[in-house]
Amino acid sequence: MAIQWFPGHMNKARNEIKEIMPQMDVIIEVLDARIPYSSENPMVGQLRGDKPVIKIMNKADLADPELTKQWMEYFERENGVKALAFGHDKANEVQRINALCKKLAPHKVGQDKQLKAMIMGIPNVGKSTLINTLAGRIVAKTGNEPAVTKAQQRIKLEDGIMLYDTPGMLWPKVENENSGYRLAATGAIRDTAINYEEVASYTAEYLLGAYPELLKARYKLDELPDCDWTFIEMAGRKRGCVKGGNQVDTHKMSEILINELRDAVIGQITMETPEMRESEEEMVAELRAQAEAKKAAREDEKRQRRARARKNRR
Numbered sequence: 001m002a003i004q005w006f007p008g009h010m011n012k013a014r015n016e017i018k019e020i021m022p023q024m025d026v027i028i029e030v031l032d033a034r035i036p037y038s039s040e041n042p043m044v045g046q047l048r049g050d051k052p053v054i055k056i057m058n059k060a061d062l063a064d065p066e067l068t069k070q071w072m073e074y075f076e077r078e079n080g081v082k083a084l085a086f087g088h089d090k091a092n093e094v095q096r097i098n099a100l101c102k103k104l105a106p107h108k109v110g111q112d113k114q115l116k117a118m119i120m121g122i123p124n125v126g127k128s129t130l131i132n133t134l135a136g137r138i139v140a141k142t143g144n145e146p147a148v149t150k151a152q153q154r155i156k157l158e159d160g161i162m163l164y165d166t167p168g169m170l171w172p173k174v175e176n177e178n179s180g181y182r183l184a185a186t187g188a189i190r191d192t193a194i195n196y197e198e199v200a201s202y203t204a205e206y207l208l209g210a211y212p213e214l215l216k217a218r219y220k221l222d223e224l225p226d227c228d229w230t231f232i233e234m235a236g237r238k239r240g241c242v243k244g245g246n247q248v249d250t251h252k253m254s255e256i257l258i259n260e261l262r263d264a265v266i267g268q269i270t271m272e273t274p275e276m277r278e279s280e281e282e283m284v285a286e287l288r289a290q291a292e293a294k295k296a297a298r299e300d301e302k303r304q305r306r307a308r309a310r311k312n313r314r
């Protein structure tokens with residue numbers, strides 16, 4: 001599934017971040033705890049240099065607590081990275097972020113000093129909600145639709161911290177098709193850009209492997225389906241998604257599955273593990289290398305053709 005969704009303000013954001021990054025003391029990266037790999041912004045890795053990063057595993061109330069723990073340990077193995085998990089109730093967490101910022105940039109703590117923290121995150125991870133909680137007032141617009149945050153702003157927090165907000169960003173091209181499905185399933189991609197049936201099929205296959213009992217219980221299935229489409233069939237009938245000719249309305253059942261996954265009514269589900277990240281990164285690197293080799297071969301062929309033409313002209 002190719003993702004055709006890249007608002008122009010995201011390009012602008014990249015340039016803005018590049019420009020202000022050198023002044024920053026700490027980067028706060030907001031992730032969706034259900035997809036910690038796919039909701040990572042590649043710009044953080046590309047532009048951070050050796051700046052400390054706090055990874056916020058947001059929406060942890062919707063995610064699998066055991067996997068959230070594993071992800072945090074995994075992230076913290078990287079130099080200068082700390083991870084915190086936040087759910088809906090963020091008010092109690094403000095002190096934890098402030099204290100961590102200060103711990104990571106102690107040279108910016110004290111009278112007349114200002115610690116600059118940049119907050120980054122792909123659309124709809126809950127960045128604005130977190131900013132409002134940190135600020136203790138409404139400074140950022142929140143909403144359930146991705147790409148609500150559009151302009152950059154600075155927010156003065158207590159304790160001498162200046163928070164730099166950046167517009168929501170998704171990367172220019174999602175090279176990993178599986179990430180595309182998971183971003184769509186959890187709601188990071190606009191609904192108009194997704195094919196419900198494809199996303200539901202991917203989701204059902206993943207859930208059958210990782211959380212079969214939750215699926216069985218939620219959809220009151222007597223037995224475990226053997227594949228994604230058997231699941232859509234069985235669950236569709238249980239839910240009364242049937243149209244003319246006693247056919248299952250697969251589109252309707254697909255919508256139900258995705259909406260129930262997003263609302264966590266199936267259970268606390270995480271769609272990625274650190275192992276998946278490792279293997280998919282390898283796959284992406286391989287695909288990239290293959291594409292580059294193909295491009296080099298094409299250019300080589302062109303060069304040879306030009307050389308032959310020159311020779312023939314002589």
Ligand SMILES: Nc1nc2c(ncn2[C@@H]2O[C@H](COP(=O)(O)OP(=O)(O)OP(=O)(O)O)[C@@H](O)[C@H]2O)c(=O)[nH]1
Nearest residue numbers: 059087124125126127128129142143147148149168
């Ligand atoms: N369950 C749950 N929902 C959350 C949490 N944090 C935010 N949300 C919801 O997620 C949705 C998106 O939140 P926003 O704060 O608008 O997200 P954003 O990252 O600023 O989005 P953009 O403006 O598109 O960049 C809203 O419906 C929030 O209520 C959380 O910790 N748990």
